[in-house]
Amino acid sequence: MARRTSEPRAPSRLSSRVAAAVLLACCALLLLAAPIAVARTSHSGHSQQGGDPSQTPPVAEPAAPAPVTAPVPGPAPVPPQPTQAEGGGRHGAGRESPAGSPRQRHAGARQQAAAQATSTAGQGAAAADQSTSSQPQAATGQAPSTSSASADSAPGSLTHRREERERHNKEERERHKEEALRHKEAKKAERSDESSKPGEEGSSSPEQVAEDTQGASALATPAPSGAVATIASSSSSRAPVTTSTPSVAGVSQQAVDGHRTRVARRPRTSRTHARTTNARGLTTAAAAASAAPALALRTTAHTGHGGSSGGGSRATKKPTTSSPLVTTITKIVGVVPTPIRVLIAVLAALALALAVRSRFSAARARRLERQRGQLLEDVGLLQAALLPVAPERLGPVGTSAAYKPADGPGAGGDFYDVFALEDGQLAVIVGDVSGHGRHALPHTALLRFTLRAYLEAGLSPRDAVQTAGAVLDRQLGGQFATVVAATYNPRERLLVYACAGHPAPMVLGARSDASTIEPVTASSSPPIGVGMRTGIRQTTVSVPGRAQVCFYTDGVTEARVGTELFGAERLRGTLAELGTGASAVAVLDGVVERADAHPDDMAACLLRVEGGEDPPEVILEELELDRDSAGSRRTERFLLACGVERDELAEVIHAARAAAGRDGTAVLECNHAQGAPHVTLRREHLRYLHVPRTEVEVSR
């Protein structure tokens, strides 16, 4: 039952768990996505402004070095730049101008000296304009100032820088410092790049120009590209400190990152371009455009060459790569009103609770299942202890046993045992404790093992039953038990059994007429536990030929056929039909087949004795007498049933009374071996036993 109920429960629990998990996952996604998306809204906005994401992929590796160098230039310049970038590219250009102008002126001086490459610079500026044309922000005012200052820096030396710085100090000290430091860095980068990669110049020049100009546009681009230029410049100037300003990176990096790779590889070329541009002096603006970014880019390049690589820039770049998804989620989350968010939170909590609950219940179910398994195992062990598996053969005798409880699979009040004795005999115990079911179990076990112990100790069946009856009479708690104990000696082919309120075993010979023995039933022993002396009778059967001996409990003969009892005759017919090779299981199955109902437990134990056709016969009946029973009507009935002539009764009873009166007990043996009964009296040896009989006395 338990299994049947637990099985349908399992899928429902599973499905509820799955549902809870899905719900939880959805809610968690929404809840988690919301803050992230909101946080990224700004990034995405900037990225849209600052540049196209398509440029970013190639940047990834070379961009990495940038953040590492960040500490070197000092964090001072960082704060203003993010604000510029966030505040919007177009205004950033205006603010950038002071920083740009000194440098540009300086660059202008240098460019004049260099006097070269203006055409390329001009091309670069054009390219920058094209690339940034999507942001048509106007920083027109800026253009002149930057252009005037554009001459500068690319070829600048340290002394140059110092002069520059002095000038700047007059105008704007802090800004000047920053720029000076940055220039220094750029210089170093330049040099190192030059030394490391001298030969790349020519091949990469067009790209480089584009980069440079793009960078330059940040400082000096004329009207149309101003906004982008600002962003780019801010990014390029900020490049060393990228890590500390991740939010800006998303924007500015785009402008620069795409080119940083190439810049890192070809710093010298860019520098050359800058020089050439300046030298040609075609456009100061263009020159400035090339110069300023060149420095900035070189800074990054330098850091890149420094060998340190970090994930900072990569990390800052990531948000922009997932921007489509983020944007979508942002849009979705943006429209979700607060009540719905609360609802989602509640649902999430509910899902969590469900998940927890299902987890607990699953654990509980597993625990119960485990306990059930253990219980079944225990019950199986106990049942095996009470209803052992009979060996198929004990010596020359085939043995089998079977049990059919009236209700349920557990052991009830019936019990049996088949086992070998040391002297080559085998022993059989079959019994029935009053009532049936689990309440009878303790007494069942007690009786079975007590009887077994006495039989193994060498007592005869009658002595074993008598001793057990004496010992256990008051231990059955008001219940009583019927038992039959038997031994079979294969060498002498003798079956000896003693009953206590129990039906005698059925012994069928080999003949087709299914002849059975007719034991004396008069003066049978009462059951164990009824307060009476038991174990007073014993029967010895000779089994010279093939035979089957069937021990059974009264559940078998009290099965119902219509309104009648199944009875001993039907059992005999069933045994005869099945033949001597039948097993106990087959016998009980046959009974169940023939009967309409079996309201009580049924147990059967079968011995199969091989041999010829000689029929079994009872050769000895014994009755133990005490002083009270010696002269009773029961004794008379017993003697009469044994075939003692009525006129001999008085003599026999007189002798028995005398013997019992003298010794307390006496045993009447009625021997049928020679045809006519031969009655003998012998003294009983178990007189030391206390035999309870007080209650019966009272009832009289």
Added chain:
Amino acid sequence: MLRQVDTTDRPPAGAARFDIAREDLDERTCVIAVGGDLDLSSAPQLKWMLLDALEEGHGRLVLDLSRATFMDSTALGVMIGVNRSLSLGARLAIAGARHNVLNIFELSGMDGAFAMFGTLEEALAYVRGDAAEDR
């Protein structure tokens, strides 16, 4: 009508007809007569009839089994239990048991535990202390 006869008169398989009646002869003596099959299903009624009579102070009980068709071990168990619970001075006699019922007593060895008489008169005489039991 026919259907009524069919369902009421024929007992279902396994459930034998059974009836039980109690007759109080005096304030201490009563006779409980059983008809039909004494088995697993009817044994509880027998048990409570006997215990009720004892509780009401009827210390002289006669169980008339002359109309009992058969008896199984459960009913025998009830009789054994009641016989054991008899207080001092109380007596239970069994009267008029048929051969197959007597056989049950004999086979179970309980024929020695009860005072059994062939007739109701003998049993009444025994419970009233007028006659010795005959075993």
